Amino acid sequence: MRPFTPVLLLFLIASAAGCATDDILGNEGFEIDCDGQPCDWKLLEGTADLTASWHDGDAGADLSGSGRTVIEQRSAPFTIPGRELLLTAAVAREGASLRVELDWYVAGAGDGPTYWDREPLLVDTRGFEVDDRGVFELEELVSTPSLEVSGLALRIVKDGEGIAIVDEIALGDPVAEVTP
Amino acid sequence: MKKGIVLAVLGLLAVGAGPAAGDEERFSLELRGGGFNRDDAGYADHAAVYGLSDPELAGGGVVEGGVRVLPRLWLLGSWSGWTTVGSRRLSELSVENQALLAQVGFTAYREEFDTNGVAWWLRADLTAGAGLYTISDDLEGEGHRDRGPGGRLGGQLAVGWRGIGFAVSYGWHLTGVRIDDRVGGSIGAGGHEFGAGLRFQY
Numbered sequence: 001m002r003p004f005t006p007v008l009l010l011f012l013i014a015s016a017a018g019c020a021t022d023d024i025l026g027n028e029g030f031e032i033d034c035d036g037q038p039c040d041w042k043l044l045e046g047t048a049d050l051t052a053s054w055h056d057g058d059a060g061a062d063l064s065g066s067g068r069t070v071i072e073q074r075s076a077p078f079t080i081p082g083r084e085l086l087l088t089a090a091v092a093r094e095g096a097s098l099r100v101e102l103d104w105y106v107a108g109a110g111d112g113p114t115y116w117d118r119e120p121l122l123v124d125t126r127g128f129e130v131d132d133r134g135v136f137e138l139e140e141l142v143s144t145p146s147l148e149v150s151g152l153a154l155r156i157v158k159d160g161e162g163i164a165i166v167d168e169i170a171l172g173d174p175v176a177e178v179t180p
Numbered sequence: 181m182k183k184g185i186v187l188a189v190l191g192l193l194a195v196g197a198g199p200a201a202g203d204e205e206r207f208s209l210e211l212r213g214g215g216f217n218r219d220d221a222g223y224a225d226h227a228a229v230y231g232l233s234d235p236e237l238a239g240g241g242v243v244e245g246g247v248r249v250l251p252r253l254w255l256l257g258s259w260s261g262w263t264t265v266g267s268r269r270l271s272e273l274s275v276e277n278q279a280l281l282a283q284v285g286f287t288a289y290r291e292e293f294d295t296n297g298v299a300w301w302l303r304a305d306l307t308a309g310a311g312l313y314t315i316s317d318d319l320e321g322e323g324h325r326d327r328g329p330g331g332r333l334g335g336q337l338a339v340g341w342r343g344i345g346f347a348v349s350y351g352w353h354l355t356g357v358r359i360d361d362r363v364g365g366s367i368g369a370g371g372h373e374f375g376a377g378l379r380f381q382y
Binding site: 029031052053054055056057058059060062090092135136137163165167168 | 222225226227229230231232268269270271273317318319320321322323324361362363364365
């Protein structure tokens with residue numbers, strides 16, 4: 001057993017490094033169902049169909065229509081491999097404006113069963129406007145305020161009238177996306 | 181009107197080509213496999229953007245039987261089916277299109293050879309026809325379907341020995357049969373068909 005210990009150690013280190021590059025968000029395709037609604041995603045404002053995207057059989061966030069609509073996912077705790085992360089999504093946009101907002105948190109000292117119950121501290125809110133039109137794969141580098149952040153509230157904000165469909169939203173290590 | 185012109189041209193060519201050889205075959209059966217490049221107006225790109233593989237290219241096959249009714253002139257019936265399956269995690273998008281066609285064929289070239297005592301033949305046929313086209317898709321039990329008329333123009337080249345041969349073919353399918361996605365894209369049952377397979381003739 002002893003000769004295998006270094007190998008086992010290396011395997012564990014490699015596994016841990018691999019975990020760090022995983023997607024920070026959950027249910028990226030809106031397809032995991034929690035009592036008729038996609039798990040992890042929450043409609044904060046307006047009306048949205050969270051069951052269809054480019055195809056009736058593909059779950060996604062259809063925010064089309066008039067007025068303001070906001071959906072949010074909270075994710076924690078996690079560790080990040082570096083301060084720069086890559087956000088990717090499949091987007092259909094025509095007319096309506098679309099903005100991505102990211103609230104970055106560090107762990108709080110309160111009591112409670114979940115990360116959010118323990119009063120995490122908001123470090124910074126960052127975001128960007130989605131400028132492209134049509135149906136496209138969004139790729140945007142985002143920077144975190146610190147390597148210590150361990151919580152995220154990601155919001156997709158749609159304003160105005162038109163088509164805005166978002167699906168396959170992922171946030172992870174940009175290095176893992178590089179094709180050699 | 182266009183179909184009438186095509187039939188008239190084929191008829192004149194058949195008469196002009198003169199009588200076929202006495203031992204020219206009267207029946208044929210072709211089994212071809214190959215690929216189909218569907219007419220796409222955004223649907224395939226949208227599927228790729230949303231993480232599913234591009235369904236513009238499909239694999240499948242053709243069964244085509246024919247009978248010669250005049251020298252060099254054939255009546256053919258064919259069925260072709262093409263499918264694409266793409267997956268993303270546990271989801272699977274399938275797109276299928278089929279065509280059931282009646283066609284007229286004209287043997288543009290037919291020759292028999294003898295190479296060191298081995299008799300073999302070579303032929304080239306042009307075909308044109310029309311029939312019923314269908315296309316459908318399915319993703320997580322949700323899908324669309326369309327069907328309607330369409331036409332095919334094509335040609336094939338075959339080489340063989342006695343009653344068996346190898347054929348390569350091309351077909352251009354023209355039809356308005358198509359399905360639409362939710363973001364303005366569509367994909368049609370028309371497109372370009374490429375195939376290769378066995379030819380049996382008697």
